[in-house]
Amino acid sequence: FQPKRLAGKRVLVTAGPTFEAIDPVRGITNLSSGKMGFAIARAAREAGANVTLVAGPVSLATPRGVTRIDVRSAQDMLQATVPAAQSADIFIATAAVADWRPSSASDQKIKKDGSGKTPQLEFTENPDILATLAKSARAESGALFCVGFAAESHDLESNAQAKRVRKGVPLLVGNIGPATFGADDNALLLVDAKGTREVPRASKLELARRLVAEIADRL
Ligand code: C5P
Secondary structure: OOOOOOOEEEEEEEEEEEEEEOOOOOEEEEOOOOHHHHHHHHHHHHHHOOOEEEOOOOOOOOOOOEEEEEOOEEEEEEEEHHHHHHOOOEEEOOOEEEOOOOOOOOOOOOOOOOOOOOOOOOOEEOOOHHOOOOOOHHHOOOEEEEEEEEEEOOOOOHHHHHHHHHHHOOOOEEEEEEEOOOOOOEEEEEEEEEEEEEEEEHHEEEEHHHHHHHHHOOO
């Protein structure tokens, strides 16, 4: 028997990459598969929560019983996430949000003009969705528990702890490499104010269930 530890709770999850347009047919994205975020949405639903999943462009089936909002860019993701967080109890940011977007997307396809000249792109920093919500009144009052993720290439423990403090979240989850994009399993490092704890290698669904239990313990 699995107790429904998140019954009556509202959980908001971001997942997948974002896509930042250059012109109507081109853009910049990354290799996030969305699998971890979708597994977390599923595990939270299994634990009895009401779950909203804000997904960047991925090709994954919506977990049963989960409300899904599809978005494309970081700005779209922020616009979908901020209102949904107003009634959420837990926010889990797994999305690999693009750090920068082209400053102005061309509304027509950029054409080669035959001269060999290449387009010059300028970039603007995207909003940090996790940091925005972690600093919201709802989070500061303790009504919204925020969880971040970190994919670090080195010094995971110290970088993850520094990131936790910088983002202002009580719990940060480090992906223990090597490169986990698209993989079906992973190992996690949970970092909170008390220290760190490793969740050994397992399927992303199993890790998601463990993480949901860890969050339930902290509420
Ligand atoms: O700063 P960094 O991108 O490494 O932080 C990763 C964490 O912050 C993840 O939880 C990610 O979902 C979140 N994030 C975000 N908005 C951004 C960048 C990162 O929500 N623009």
